[in-house]
Amino acid sequence: MINHWLAYILIFTGVTFDFFGVLGLVRLPDVYNRLQAATKCVTFGSAGILCGVFVYFGFTPAGFKALLCTAFILLTSPVAAHAIARAAHRSGIPLAPETVVDHYAADEEEKG
């Protein structure tokens, strides 16, 4: 019974993180800000939900599938976010007007 309560706590945390991540995706002013908020929060949110499913099912095949899916999300989502941010900056999408520093453009100029 105790692991059901633990699973529901994990799942509720994950759903909360998902909601705030998507709210940041809607509200923030820029592609890069949106990418940052959405990727951090939604990755932890869905990974939290799947961790909760693993705790709920225990050491059964379904639980191991949930654990595998968690590991897969935690490995692949930062790679996809990095690729999207790099492609957006290279294709010339402008930054928000409130931006104070852009190190990547300075590095590109320095390199040639």
Added chain:
Amino acid sequence: MNRWRWMAGLILILVLLGANFLCLTLPLVYRLINILLFCVLLLMFRVARGPTAADRIVAVDILGILITGVCGLLALTTGRSFFLDIAIAWALQSFIAALALAKVLEGRRLND
């Protein structure tokens, strides 16, 4: 004008989430699934209204991760484990799609 839009969005969020929590006979897991589907609705707003192409790519990437969480909750609700298979396949597909779309946005050859 801006304040009126802000108030309209706040009222929309409060009405939908409040209707979710005021329905007394609904089990807890279904309420969590409803919150995730509401997040998908906000993502659809970003896909339709995104100012640049990178916003739409970010939203589609995050949509795949959210669907993974929904599949985990469906597996917990129905007690069947094939939803977790769907979750693993969807996460893989979403990762590959995000990498390919980033490559297209960057505008170079695919064999680079």
